[in-house]
Amino acid sequence: MAVLLLNASYEPLAVIPQRRAMSLMLRGRVDAATEEAMIIRGASNVLRIPTVIRLRRYINVPRRGARWTRRGVLQRDGYCCIYCGIRAGQRQRGQLLNKHNFTVDHLIPRSRGGKNSWGNTACACPFCNTRKGGRTPHEAGMPLRWEPKIPRVGYLVASGEIPAAWKVYLEV
Numbered sequence: 001m002a003v004l005l006l007n008a009s010y011e012p013l014a015v016i017p018q019r020r021a022m023s024l025m026l027r028g029r030v031d032a033a034t035e036e037a038m039i040i041r042g043a044s045n046v047l048r049i050p051t052v053i054r055l056r057r058y059i060n061v062p063r064r065g066a067r068w069t070r071r072g073v074l075q076r077d078g079y080c081c082i083y084c085g086i087r088a089g090q091r092q093r094g095q096l097l098n099k100h101n102f103t104v105d106h107l108i109p110r111s112r113g114g115k116n117s118w119g120n121t122a123c124a125c126p127f128c129n130t131r132k133g134g135r136t137p138h139e140a141g142m143p144l145r146w147e148p149k150i151p152r153v154g155y156l157v158a159s160g161e162i163p164a165a166w167k168v169y170l171e172v
């Protein structure tokens, strides 16, 4: 069994082994963040280790931004067109769209200095891509359905069964 470590802000930081959790508790670095606990029976004592613990002091975790890739853009947008909202698996003018039909659109076209960046790219269907051409969404009169953002970096890897007490803090 492992313990979910939260930042003081309640943001999940890591899944750590019991032993490490115990050490943090004994050093007074963390508080229990749930009632749910594991009972550890030692030679002469019984220890309760909460399944979720929270740092008393906030630590600043430098986040490496996710590296931009075409595939990353399509995945971030869930193969849904930012202009018309059509998704993979839906029909467009009689054609069944699959994931391979979607392309990465540059809001400011590359021919005009638009960059390969999370903020300047989004998933578009073949129809909208052709319609927009080398124009900006504004010029083409094609409003965005959402604002393209840097995707959240998945920094927590939990394997196996996730204890109920963790689910509040993890997007599962």
Ligand SMILES: [Zn+2]
Pocket (backbone or CB within 6 Å): 081, 082, 083, 084, 085, 086, 124, 125, 126, 127, 128, 129
């Ligand atoms: Zn579209």
